[in-house]
Amino acid sequence: MRPKIYLFGDSITEQSFADGGWGASLTNHFSRTADVVLRGYSGYNTRWALKVMEKVFPVAAGGGAPLAVTVFFGANDASLPDRSSGFQHVPLDEYKLNLLAIVAFLKKQWPSTRIILIAPPPIDEDARLLYPYVDNPSGLPERTNEAAGRYAQECVAVAAECGVPAINLCEKMQQLPGWKKAYLCDGLHLTQSGNKFVFGEVIKRLSEEQISLETLPADLPLISELDTNDPLKSFEKI
Amino acid sequence: MRPKIYLFGDSITEQSFADGGWGASLTNHFSRTADVVLRGYSGYNTRWALKVMEKVFPVAAGGGAPLAVTVFFGANDASLPDRSSGFQHVPLDEYKLNLLAIVAFLKKQWPSTRIILIAPPPIDEDARLLYPYVDNPSGLPERTNEAAGRYAQECVAVAAECGVPAINLCEKMQQLPGWKKAYLCDGLHLTQSGNKFVFGEVIKRLSEEQISLETLPADLPLISELDTNDPLKSFEKI
Numbered sequence: 084m085r086p087k088i089y090l091f092g093d094s095i096t097e098q099s100f101a102d103g104g105w106g107a108s109l110t111n112h113f114s115r116t117a118d119v120v121l122r123g124y125s126g127y128n129t130r131w132a133l134k135v136m137e138k139v140f141p142v143a144a145g146g147g148a149p150l151a152v153t154v155f156f157g158a159n160d161a162s163l164p165d166r167s168s169g170f171q172h173v174p175l176d177e178y179k180l181n182l183l184a185i186v187a188f189l190k191k192q193w194p195s196t197r198i199i200l201i202a203p204p205p206i207d208e209d210a211r212l213l214y215p216y217v218d219n220p221s222g223l224p225e226r227t228n229e230a231a232g233r234y235a236q237e238c239v240a241v242a243a244e245c246g247v248p249a250i251n252l253c254e255k256m257q258q259l260p261g262w263k264k265a266y267l268c269d270g271l272h273l274t275q276s277g278n279k280f281v282f283g284e285v286i287k288r289l290s291e292e293q294i295s296l297e298t299l300p301a302d303l304p305l306i307s308e309l310d311t312n313d314p315l316k317s318f319e320k321i
Numbered sequence: 322m323r324p325k326i327y328l329f330g331d332s333i334t335e336q337s338f339a340d341g342g343w344g345a346s347l348t349n350h351f352s353r354t355a356d357v358v359l360r361g362y363s364g365y366n367t368r369w370a371l372k373v374m375e376k377v378f379p380v381a382a383g384g385g386a387p388l389a390v391t392v393f394f395g396a397n398d399a400s401l402p403d404r405s406s407g408f409q410h411v412p413l414d415e416y417k418l419n420l421l422a423i424v425a426f427l428k429k430q431w432p433s434t435r436i437i438l439i440a441p442p443p444i445d446e447d448a449r450l451l452y453p454y455v456d457n458p459s460g461l462p463e464r465t466n467e468a469a470g471r472y473a474q475e476c477v478a479v480a481a482e483c484g485v486p487a488i489n490l491c492e493k494m495q496q497l498p499g500w501k502k503a504y505l506c507d508g509l510h511l512t513q514s515g516n517k518f519v520f521g522e523v524i525k526r527l528s529e530e531q532i533s534l535e536t537l538p539a540d541l542p543l544i545s546e547l548d549t550n551d552p553l554k555s556f557e558k559i
Contacts, residue, residue, distance in 0.1 A: 084379065100338075100349035102513075107345035111338035114359055121352055126544025134556040135541050141322065170549040217549075275340075303373050306364025311408040311455075318372040 084147075085302055088113065088294075089120045091132070091139060092155030095204070095272060095281075097123025103275035105282040112286065116299040117150060126216075128159040128173045129181030136188050148193035150294050153285060154185055157203035158271060161234040162226055167219035175237055182241040190245075197292040199285065200242040200249040202235035204277070205256050207263035210270025226271065228253075248291065250284045322385075323540055325356045326532075329370070329377065330393030333442070333510060333519075335361025341513035343520040350524065354537040355388060364454075366397040366411045367419030374426050386431035388532050391523060392423055395441035396509060399472040400464050405457035413475055420479045428483075435530040437523065438480040438487040440473035442515070443494050445501035448508025464509065466491075486529065488522045 090096050090106050099106030100121060110119040122139050124132070140152075160173035160181075173181065182200065189198050211224040219225060235253035242249030256262045256277070263270070266277035273281065289295060304317040328334050328344050337344030338359060348357040360377050362370070378390075398411035398419075411419065420438065427436050449462040457463060473491035480487030494500045494515070501508070504515035511519065527533060542555040 097352050098349070100345045100352060102341045102345075104345065104349070107338045107340075107342065107348065110345065110348070110359060111336070111342070114335050114338060114361065118358060120356060121348060123352065124541060124544075126547070131552065131556060134553070135559060138541060138559060170547070170552055303362055303376060306362075309364075309408070314369065314408055315372070318369060321373060321376060 085116065085118050086299070087118045087120050087149040088289075089122055089140070089149050089152040090155070091122045091152055092201070093123065093127045093159055094125035095123075095158060096121070096153070096155050097125045098272060099123060099278070099281075103278050105273070105278045105285065108278065108282040109285060112282075112296070113299070115301045115303075115305070116296060117294075120149075126159060126171060127156065128162075128171050129156045129178055129185065130160075130173050132156055133181050133184055133188075136185065140189070140192060142192060148196050150299075151197040151199060151289060151292065152189055153199045153201055154182070154189075155201035156182070156185075157234040157238055158226070158231070161203060161230045163230060166223055166225040167215060167217050167221060168225040175233060178234055179237050179241055182238060183245065186241070186245045186247060197289070197294060198245070198247045199288050199292075200238050200247060201281070201285070202238035202249060202251045202253050203231050204252045204267065204271070204273065205262065206231045207267050207270035210263065210267065214269035214271075224270075248288045250281075250288060252281065252284070255284070256280065323354065323356050324537070325358050325387040326351065326527075327358045327360055327378070327387050327390040328393070329360045329390055330439070331361065331365045331397055332363035333361070333396060334359070334391075334393050335363045336510060337361060337516070337519075341516050343511070343516045343523065346516065346520040347523060350520075350534070351537070353539045353541075353543070354534060355532075358387075364397060364409060365394070366409050367394045367416055367423065368398075368411050370394055371419050371422055371426075374423065378427070378430060380430060386434050388537075389435040389437060389527060389530065390427055391437045391439055392420070392427075393439035393441075394420070394423075395472040395476055396464070396469070399441060399468045401468060404461055404463040405453060405455050405459060406463040413471060416472055417475050417479055420476060421483065424479070424483045424485060435527070435532060436483070436485045437526050437530075438476050438485060439519070439523070440476035440487060440489045440491050441469050442505065442509070442511065443491045443500065444469045445505050445508035448501065448505065452507035452509075462508075486526045488519075488526060490519065490522070493522070494518065
């Protein structure tokens with residue numbers, strides 16, 4: 084049985100298998116070593132994530148403890164309460180408690196599983212006005228970069244409190260000049276470059292947690308390892 | 322528990338989560354309904370596939386019978402025996418018996434699971450000389466389009482004998498003028514267009530087997546179904 088890596092999050096996770104997506108890239112990277120399992124739920128915030136965790140990660144699921152779970156929420160929590168996506172808003176202090184509860188749930192269920200928290204990406208507010216999720220005649224973006232930054236910082240603080248690694252996407256992405264167009268396709272979701280960035284960061288954190296192609300055994304003999312004069316020999320001992 | 326769709330095959334399956342790959346596209350398509358599980362083994366032919374089936378599809382695997390399994394072998398079996406990839410060659414009559422055995426194994430293990438046979442793609446022989454897998458000073462391609470065509474026909478015949486659907490990729494791809502460059506990146510593996518073609522064909526066959534977004538329930542409430550005035554209501558009844 085191959086070990087599993089779960090991707091738990093919102094639309095940025097759910098869409099991670101579109102062309103060049105970070106989830107697809109992870110699957111490709113671990114194509115012979117681990118199963119990447121998509122558990123992305125578009126629009127979800129940590130409040131709703133917490134409501135569904137027992138369904139998403141049932142104790143009775145086969146295969147034992149996964150290698151790792153990425154937890155990638157905050158973009159929806161950070162929607163401003165009085166704007167067009169206010170129904171997705173979660174106050175910052177509740178966001179913190181919810182994230183703590185999500186990590187606690189996973190740690191209790193699978194003590195050996197590595198958890199990686201991914202903070203929300205930055206926001207291009209002008210682009211959000213061009214691509215509203217719901218009708219938004221107000222002229223005000225439903226998310227701001229300032230709010231995203233605060234939720235991202237809280238996410239990183241929760242990770243430190245729990246002793247798990249975090250990726251502060253919001254901060255890291257803004258280090259690139261032109262990040263708004265380079266990394267974001269609608270001011271919120273990822274371009275292919277944005278996806279590659281996330282993929283690179285996740286691979287790095289996994290590697291730091293000793294989850295890499297160097298540490299994981301390949302599933303079944305690799306073609307490069309076969310004796311071309313007697314290939315069946317390699318299959319006798321599997 | 323989400324149902325599973327297994328992708329079992331050679332490198333054209335193993336590489337199906339690279340950018341724009343057909344496996345990634347399937348995962349994206351079924352992002353809230355089914356788990357797509359990658360079981361691609363580069364270089365494998367049906368002889369080796371048969372040797373590893375019990376490992377690839379353990380009876381004890383959790384989750385019960387998968388919805389579907391794609392079986393996509395033949396490109397390596399069709400390597401010519403006296404050329405540079407001869408160690409991968411499997412005679413046509415054995416290819417037939419092996420494919421029958423693979424289908425029989427799956428049918429015995431999971432009678433309700435839909436099996437889709439995918440025949441190998443056509444071969445661009447000139448391109449194969451430019452991208453040999455092993456050193457090939459002979460000036461002769463290790464695969465020919467004629468041989469690929471015979472193995473593809475046999476694959477389709479096996480599918481008919483077993484009463485399961487088949488995709489004759491070899492034949493279908495050649496219907497497009499310019500198929501050699503449009504669909505193949507090295508005379509054998511798929512370009513992004515080739516991947517889209519395979520994705521489209523697989524989705525179509527799955528749909529004919531009643532496996533589609535119309536028939537599969539979504540995993541957990543969709544954001545579009547939530548009452549924006551009382552979103553938590555939708556999570557009470559999950």
